[in-house]
Amino acid sequence: MKKGNKNNILRAAKNAKKDEFYTQLSDIENELKHYKNYFNNKIVLCNCDNPNVSNFSRYFVDNFDKLKLKKIISIGLKNIGSSNFFVYDRDKYNNSAISFEQIEMKQLNGDGDFRSEESIHFLKEADIVVTNPPFSLFREYV
Numbered sequence: 001m002k003k004g005n006k007n008n009i010l011r012a013a014k015n016a017k018k019d020e021f022y023t024q025l026s027d028i029e030n031e032l033k034h035y036k037n038y039f040n041n042k043i044v045l046c047n048c049d050n051p052n053v054s055n056f057s058r059y060f061v062d063n064f065d066k067l068k069l070k071k072i073i074s075i076g077l078k079n080i081g082s083s084n085f086f087v088y089d090r091d092k093y094n095n096s097a098i099s100f101e102q103i104e105m106k107q108l109n110g111d112g113d114f115r116s117e118e119s120i121h122f123l124k125e126a127d128i129v130v131t132n133p134p135f136s137l138f139r140e141y142v
């Protein structure tokens with residue numbers, strides 16, 4: 001194998017590994033505490049955010065009242081299991097607070113890619129996008 005090809009493969013592997021790096025809850029808390037006043041009555045989208053695992057999703061559900069959020073939408077990519085998503089707002093849960101574990105996960109029709117029609121549909125509905133995106137697609141994502 002040529003040296004250039006090998007370097008490309010190693011770089012791709014490194015990027016793929018970085019793409020599945022999950023942000024720690026303590027880092028999310030430390031960062032988002034600076035933006036608390038921006039979330040009032042807002043719809044937050046986490047569109048690169050395996051909803052079963054992501055601490056961003058957990059953070060927003062657990063702090064729904066404190067941040068005075070209107071709605072949270074969290075979407076996951078199919079390549080790490082299923083393309084799960086959830087939408088959380090008080091109307092759907094009889095206006096009562098619930099824990100993250102009680103959130104009802106649903107399946108997307110597509111693969112959950114942030115460029116997909118379903119994901120863009122949620123993007124149009126959202127006021128704020130919060131996530132830690134895949135590093136390998138950072139430019140395209142932004």
Ligand SMILES: C[S@@+](CC[C@H](N)C(=O)[O-])C[C@H]1O[C@@H](n2cnc3c(N)ncnc32)[C@H](O)[C@@H]1O
Pocket residue numbers: 018019020021022023024047048049050054055056076077080112113114115131132133134135137
């Ligand atoms: C750096 S991880 C961060 C995960 C989560 N946002 C967090 O901070 O804990 C990036 C996530 O984006 C997902 N991802 C990769 N490519 C994607 C794409 N094209 N569309 C949507 N999500 C993607 C990966 O599966 C991974 O879960």
